[in-house]
Amino acid sequence: GDSVTQTEGQVTVSESKSLIINCTYSATSIAYPNLFWYVRYPGEGLQLLLKVITAGQKGSSRGFEATYNKETTSFHLQKASVQESDSAVYYCALSGMLSGSFNKLTFGAGTRLAVCP
């Protein structure tokens, strides 16, 4: 089946430093998956941070970027300079539009980001 792997369960970064959260995927049932990063801030629901639906493209939002790399099956999340308000849990996910996987999101286990002042 399809799967998403986030290798770090928790990441701690000092404010204004750079960040990378790793995400790799395996899409055995979907030829061209859509890739997403969702974020969950404390006390709130999951919300979409950014999406990329075409291989080779980059998505960006709120200073975060991620590039859809089909060769390495990766979709790493990066930010040049984090702020304390970025502290949250980040989930990488994929979905496809084939029959049987219509609108189905497959998530990674999440990476908790703690930004220290």
Add this chain to the structure above:
Amino acid sequence: DTTVKQNPRYKLARVGKPVNLICSQTMNHDTMYWYQKKPNQAPKLLLFYYDKILNREADTFEKFQSSRPNNSFCSLYIGSAGLEYSAMYLCASSREEGNYAEQFFGPGTRLTVL
């Protein structure tokens, strides 16, 4: 209004008793989903309604029921709760736009089974 509401936010249930969780949205979305989230695990899709058609994942087929009396509401029903059902339950909704459909999530219901 792009919010998905879930009630209750916290639920305590006894082993063997039924549990009913409620989700609502006013965005006229055609699809509503239920996910289960356990600590240190990925959210796992349990089932979804596309309009009035219920689709349940194969490995959760007999464990969860759901109903969608109208476009705005969707429930998740556990007939007899077991300890393994303790988790966060996330509801989401979406409307297909082009070749992807953004899912909007509610804040979740934390279910504890004792």
